[in-house]
Amino acid sequence: MALLKIDEVTKVYEGKVTRRAxxxxxxxxxxxxxxxVMGPSGSGKTTLLNVISTIDSLTSGEITIDGVDPHALxxxxxxxxxxxxxxxxxxxxxxxxxxxxxxxxxxxLTLDYIKTDEMARRVLELAKRLGLTPFLHKRPNELxxxxxxxxxxxxxxxxxxxxxxxxxxxxxxxxxTSREVLSLLSRVSNEENATxxxxxxxxIAASYCDRVxxxxxxxxxxxxxxDERQQTFYQRILNVLSLLGGNVNDLSAxxxx
Ligand SMILES: Nc1ncnc2c1ncn2[C@@H]1O[C@H](COP(=O)(O)OP(=O)(O)OP(=O)(O)O)[C@@H](O)[C@H]1O
Ligand SMILES: [Mg+2]
Numbered sequence: 469m470a471l472l473k474i475d476e477v478t479k480v481y482e483g484k485v486t487r488r489a490x491x492x493x494x495x496x497x498x499x500x501x502x503x504x505v506m507g508p509s510g511s512g513k514t515t516l517l518n519v520i521s522t523i524d525s526l527t528s529g530e531i532t533i534d535g536v537d538p539h540a541l542x543x544x545x546x547x548x549x550x551x552x553x554x555x556x557x558x559x560x561x562x563x564x565x566x567x568x569x570x571x572x573x574x575x576x577l578t579l580d581y582i583k584t585d586e587m588a589r590r591v592l593e594l595a596k597r598l599g600l601t602p603f604l605h606k607r608p609n610e611l612x613x614x615x616x617x618x619x620x621x622x623x624x625x626x627x628x629x630x631x632x633x634x635x636x637x638x639x640x641x642x643x644x645t646s647r648e649v650l651s652l653l654s655r656v657s658n659e660e661n662a663t664x665x666x667x668x669x670x671x672i673a674a675s676y677c678d679r680v681x682x683x684x685x686x687x688x689x690x691x692x693x694x695d696e697r698q699q700t701f702y703q704r705i706l707n708v709l710s711l712l713g714g715n716v717n718d719l720s721a722x723x724x725x
Contacts, residue, residue, distance in 0.1 A: 469535075470496035471663050472520070472631060477529035479515050479686070489515040490686040492529070497631075500661035502654055504674035505681050506705075508712065512686035513667040517633045520665070521554055522546060534630050551579060555624030555632040559639035561616045563608040569619050570595075570604040576627045594622050598652065614645035621652060625662070632656075634666040638673050650676040671709060675702035682708055 479490040489512045497503050505513050518524040520531060522538045530537060538549055556562075563572050570591055577587045595601045598618045608616055617637060624632050637653070638646035654676045656662045666677065674680045675698050682689040690708050694701045 469499075471499040471501075471534055472497040472665070473530075473532045474516075474520075475530045475532075477516075477519060477531060478527045479512070479519055479524060480527045488686055490519065493683065493686065493688055494529075495681055495688065495691070497663060497665060499663055500657060501679065502657040502664045502677045503666065503679050503681060504677040505665060505667045505683065506669070506671075506674055506709065506712075507683040507689070511683050513683065514635055515686070516683070517635055517665065517667060520631075521550065521556070521633055551576065552627060553630040555627070555629035557617070557620050557624050557632065557634040557637045559636040561608070561620045561640075563616060563619055563623075565608050568605050568607055569600060569611070569615075572608070572619055573600075573604075573622045573626055576623060580627065590626055594626055598622050612645070613641045614648055617641060617645070617649050618652065621649070621656075625656065625660075628660075630663065632662055632664045634664065636667055636669065638668065638670060643672070646670070646673060671702055671705045674705050675699075680705055680708070682712055684712055 473496050475494050477490050477493045478488070481487040481489055493516070505516060507513055515524060519526055520533070526539055531539060533553060536549065538546060541549055564575070567575070573591050573594060574587050577590070591604070595604055598621065600615065600618055600622060603611060603615055603619070608619070611619065634653070638649055641649060650673055653664055653666070657664050666673070668674055675694070677694065679691060679693045681691045689712060692704050692708060
């Protein structure tokens with residue numbers, strides 16, 4: 469069974485100008501899949517993450533995560549659902565500056581009355597896997613971009629969410645650090661069967677995924693699945709992007725993987 473189902477989802481922003489950000493979009497994501505979502509600027513990528521996470525309401529259609537429609541939950545149920553089932557990773561890391569790496573990591577657990585020794589155990593295990601052990605007592609402003617993003621990924625993983633939503637997680641990282649973060653996400657997806665939906669402009673980042681979904685004007689445009697060789701997958705992604713058109717600048721930073 470698909471873990472995430474997007475069924476005929478439409479999102480219209482009403483205002484002086486009405487924007488149809490998503491238009492009858494349907495797709496499914498399997499458990500353990502690492503999915504990239506690409507599309508020109510303004511095509512509805514962030515809106516898609518926002519309706520999945522219920523930051524935004526739906527105009528029509530249905531979304532289910534592990535069989536649950538988060539938009540049908542009561543506010544209390546929803547708060548719990550978001551905290552337990554969802555993990556977020558953003559472009560600008562969103563770490564709390566006054567907390568240490570360790571405190572940032574443990575934050576999602578403190579809200580859930582998890583025992584202190586269990587919290588400590590999970591932090592140490594995760595820090596080891598993410599290469600964050602030497603930084604546990606540092607504050608975010610003392611970290612490199614990659615260390616900060618690894619901390620943000622750790623915070624998204626620590627409560628073992630059903631699904632991880634990432635919006636341009638490598639947008640502020642140099643190419644080497646991006647690669648480290650992407651390998652990490654890909655490893656997490658393989659080893660823990662974590663389901664990840666990652667929005668990205670970067671075809672290299674997308675080439676780390678199992679599948680790339682392309683959207684245009686809020687509608688399904690195309691999708692391609694990875695093959696054994698990352699390099700050929702990358703080339704196929706570039707081919708679809710050239711058909712997709714849109715903001716040419718999105719491609720100007722293209723490097724070979
Ligand atoms: N809160 C909002 N109110 C009104 N319109 C919005 C709102 N959020 C997004 N939009 C509009 O919806 C469309 C889709 O925006 P969205 O942010 O999802 O695009 P995107 O694909 O994430 O773009 P980018 O690559 O630039 O981040 C755009 O036309 C945008 O102007
Ligand atoms: Mg966006």
